[in-house]
Amino acid sequence: MIRFTEVTFTYAEAAEPTLREIDLTIEEGELCVVVGPTGSGKTTLLRAINGLVPHFTGGHLSGEVSVDGRSTREYPPRELADVVGVVGQNPSASFVTDVVEDELAYTMENLGIAPTVMRRRVEDTLDLLGLHELRARPLMTLSGGQQQRVAIGAVLTASPRVLVLDEPTSALDPAAAEEVLASLTRLVHDLGMTVVLAEHRLERVIPFADRMVLVPGRGEPLIVGTTAEIMATSPVAPPIVELARLAEWSPVPLSVRDARRMAEPLRRRLSEVHTPSPAPDPDLVPPPVVVVEQLSVAFGEVMALGGVDLQARRGEVVAVMGRNGSGKSTLLAQLAGVRPPTKGRVDVLGQAPSGLPPRKLIKLVGLVPQDAGVLLYGETVAAECATADSETGLPPGTTAAMLAAVLPGMSMEHHPRDLSEGQRLALALAVVLAPAPPLVLLDEPTRGLDYPSKHRLVTLLRKLAARGDCVVLATHDVELVAQVATRAVVLADGEVVSDGAARDVVCHSPVFAPQVAKILAPDPWLTVDEVRHALTGARR
Amino acid sequence: MSRRQPAASSRRGLHPAAWWLWAGCMAGAAISTTNPLLLALIASVAAFVVSAKRTSAPWSRSLVVFFRLGIAVIVVRVVIEIIFGNRLPGLLLFTLPQVPLPTWAQGVSIGGPVTVEAVLQAAIQGMRLAVVLICFGAANSLASPYRLLRCLPAVLYEAGVAVTVSLAFAPEVVMAIAGVRDARRLRGRPTRGVAGLRGMAIPVLESALDRSLQLASSMDARGYGRRVAVVRRTRRLGTGATSVGLLLVIAGVYGALDTGALPAGGIPFVAVGAVLVGLGMAAGGRRTNRTRYRPDVWRLPEWLVAGSGVVVLSSLIVAPMIGVPGLQMQIYPLQFPLLPLLPAAGILIGLLPAVVAPVDRISSATRMTGTAAAAPAPPTVGRRPSLETAEGTVA
Numbered sequence: 001m002i003r004f005t006e007v008t009f010t011y012a013e014a015a016e017p018t019l020r021e022i023d024l025t026i027e028e029g030e031l032c033v034v035v036g037p038t039g040s041g042k043t044t045l046l047r048a049i050n051g052l053v054p055h056f057t058g059g060h061l062s063g064e065v066s067v068d069g070r071s072t073r074e075y076p077p078r079e080l081a082d083v084v085g086v087v088g089q090n091p092s093a094s095f096v097t098d099v100v101e102d103e104l105a106y107t108m109e110n111l112g113i114a115p116t117v118m119r120r121r122v123e124d125t126l127d128l129l130g131l132h133e134l135r136a137r138p139l140m141t142l143s144g145g146q147q148q149r150v151a152i153g154a155v156l157t158a159s160p161r162v163l164v165l166d167e168p169t170s171a172l173d174p175a176a177a178e179e180v181l182a183s184l185t186r187l188v189h190d191l192g193m194t195v196v197l198a199e200h201r202l203e204r205v206i207p208f209a210d211r212m213v214l215v216p217g218r219g220e221p222l223i224v225g226t227t228a229e230i231m232a233t234s235p236v237a238p239p240i241v242e243l244a245r246l247a248e249w250s251p252v253p254l255s256v257r258d259a260r261r262m263a264e265p266l267r268r269r270l271s272e273v274h275t276p277s278p279a280p281d282p283d284l285v286p287p288p289v290v291v292v293e294q295l296s297v298a299f300g301e302v303m304a305l306g307g308v309d310l311q312a313r314r315g316e317v318v319a320v321m322g323r324n325g326s327g328k329s330t331l332l333a334q335l336a337g338v339r340p341p342t343k344g345r346v347d348v349l350g351q352a353p354s355g356l357p358p359r360k361l362i363k364l365v366g367l368v369p370q371d372a373g374v375l376l377y378g379e380t381v382a383a384e385c386a387t388a389d390s391e392t393g394l395p396p397g398t399t400a401a402m403l404a405a406v407l408p409g410m411s412m413e414h415h416p417r418d419l420s421e422g423q424r425l426a427l428a429l430a431v432v433l434a435p436a437p438p439l440v441l442l443d444e445p446t447r448g449l450d451y452p453s454k455h456r457l458v459t460l461l462r463k464l465a466a467r468g469d470c471v472v473l474a475t476h477d478v479e480l481v482a483q484v485a486t487r488a489v490v491l492a493d494g495e496v497v498s499d500g501a502a503r504d505v506v507c508h509s510p511v512f513a514p515q516v517a518k519i520l521a522p523d524p525w526l527t528v529d530e531v532r533h534a535l536t537g538a539r540r
Numbered sequence: 541m542s543r544r545q546p547a548a549s550s551r552r553g554l555h556p557a558a559w560w561l562w563a564g565c566m567a568g569a570a571i572s573t574t575n576p577l578l579l580a581l582i583a584s585v586a587a588f589v590v591s592a593k594r595t596s597a598p599w600s601r602s603l604v605v606f607f608r609l610g611i612a613v614i615v616v617r618v619v620i621e622i623i624f625g626n627r628l629p630g631l632l633l634f635t636l637p638q639v640p641l642p643t644w645a646q647g648v649s650i651g652g653p654v655t656v657e658a659v660l661q662a663a664i665q666g667m668r669l670a671v672v673l674i675c676f677g678a679a680n681s682l683a684s685p686y687r688l689l690r691c692l693p694a695v696l697y698e699a700g701v702a703v704t705v706s707l708a709f710a711p712e713v714v715m716a717i718a719g720v721r722d723a724r725r726l727r728g729r730p731t732r733g734v735a736g737l738r739g740m741a742i743p744v745l746e747s748a749l750d751r752s753l754q755l756a757s758s759m760d761a762r763g764y765g766r767r768v769a770v771v772r773r774t775r776r777l778g779t780g781a782t783s784v785g786l787l788l789v790i791a792g793v794y795g796a797l798d799t800g801a802l803p804a805g806g807i808p809f810v811a812v813g814a815v816l817v818g819l820g821m822a823a824g825g826r827r828t829n830r831t832r833y834r835p836d837v838w839r840l841p842e843w844l845v846a847g848s849g850v851v852v853l854s855s856l857i858v859a860p861m862i863g864v865p866g867l868q869m870q871i872y873p874l875q876f877p878l879l880p881l882l883p884a885a886g887i888l889i890g891l892l893p894a895v896v897a898p899v900d901r902i903s904s905a906t907r908m909t910g911t912a913a914a915a916p917a918p919p920t921v922g923r924r925p926s927l928e929t930a931e932g933t934v935a
Contacts, residue, residue, distance in 0.1 A: 056756075300596065
């Protein structure tokens, strides 16, 4: 269905090719997952399928990419729109109209599909993706996850033979992600659609994948194989596979169900050891950094937050979870004083952040927003660090030193836009952390991060907490919560529905439980590391 | 809300062209008068209709922006008049120090005596422009410009890429400003004043341009501008005829406004131009085989809304012809303006849309589903079952 023949692609002004001599064939009716470190060329590979690379990016592509027998050399993206549907990394950037229903119909209108057929397909898609309540909503007012589903629906309506998705679940909460992946599997199985998707959160996609393509980056050849083959040896692996390697299960299970069947001996062994320590010592209660009282925020008639009470203390890592549009980002923006609350009070170490002048604010609160790139305007990484120092009155070199601590060995000459997602996050983190704010806020920090970058982030956050800072992160990434959070707060429709020790909250929630917890339930184990420690401790 | 309940619930608000026609007529009415009472009446009619019929969509808030813009226009117009304006005789307000200018700049004056008459005249001229702006703001609030674009015939739709991208540019800039301001606050940079403005300009333009490029690539990837095989000559013929026709129409309209510039008031130009445009569209229409999803329909409410606009405009055009005074503001001698009854009554007919226009579904999205849930409720209905099965495996 999709055929890459000796494809080499070099971006304009790039010294090295991003893709080098790629030969790849993806058969019809396959669900193929593309994995690899950030910046390895996954997105380039995906966008080459319908010719957006090189038709819109520039650069030089040699070799041939063909879809359904049509070469992208002869057919521009618009002529392939009936065969390939592409959903980009940032759904809101792909919207062409302004209302959900029109957006769903747009491709069909261009393809000249009969109005009666269009009508039916729009209704089917609305049902398939659970969008029917949003059909008349303006796209700009949707939450990130809702936008993602509309973007997927907008290409689905044209019923393309090939669906290409770049991190389709990165903005979705666990339940919504499962739903989207389930509908994709249904399309593959029922209609024989070919699906190619890139994803960092392997734990989400592995049960659904037929084949995997590992893009190692730096022009190295692709590694292609069935999911089980790749997972047996892959350097990046989701918790389920790591647990399998630890417990020496063979073959490697790919779904929680398979793993649970194999996990009986491990569970018995672990229950003999001891259960993981529940909560920290309640006598040692450090002073609160943030106090939120009866906080309400309204956007017009929409109530984003309604009467939220929350405290976060020194040394705590608080994870704010909840489905898409539940008010997580709004809460973080409030803590950072981006705008004043509609009602109620936010207090950070005795001060209301929304009333502070920017210069004082950053010494108190640091927020890394969902798209970390919006914080960066410098021409180069070095310039960015230098302005950060001079503007905040820090001694020169502070930010650069912080950057070296966050991510060693980064090139200082790149433009922030040319960095990979992980590098950009590191730079934004360095800029925000340099003035040493006692309250650090992160909005969806693992979006687009590969496992090594995520691991570095976890180490850094633990270090911050150990230093006595307070970290609040809004995230859908349950594995991140399992690794780093001490407390978890679940929001629903702008209200706090549960607030407690991370272990209690996530283990008791079917949606937010990490893979290890699902496999080893009812015992509250969260991460592979915990299990490893427990086992080695027992051996000693 | 609408009297035509069944029809209203099955359709998607008024045809956007009806709103734009209505607003265009209101703007035309504003241009043809300088009576501040009538101008204020037009602005309040437009504002009332918007407040009655606008939706909760983001573009519905544009009326406020246009109101502010209108006030700015009046202020700028008055300030320019005070500094550079004509030195109209009359009641002296104050005298500005005059700047002596060289003889080659005799037509211009800077400073000098400022009279009540001069300021008033400038304010009224500014007000007229402001009311025109408010009428367009009203159209923007009532019908999204994208939807109007959808109604364009296929030939003009070709130019649509440019129009869509530029239409998206303005809201993108507004959104980018908000985003950049928040980001600058998080970086501890000033968000107000000259320093704030200077630092924001480049990132705002950069991100808005970026977004426009992404929009273009996204439109392409989704099949915009696909061609069906058409003989190249037909294609050129279509484009050529449309462009020449449009030029002729513009020339003809100019001739009709500026009597004596063209033979027969330019009417032959308009006629020939219209025929050419029609032919060009017919030829070019075969180039793309687009279809419409739920095309906007033109029914009784559309006729009433558009008609009410035409009545407003014609009442102001007819009034001076039949000798109704008071359409223009009297400056010499200065007197308080009268409210001429016929034009005022005509303008009030412009309120008709507030009664007859159906409410756009966007305003109350949940009405469609029949549930009482609030509009922003997350769409969880579809995924509840899977959530429960997940619970079963874990617990």
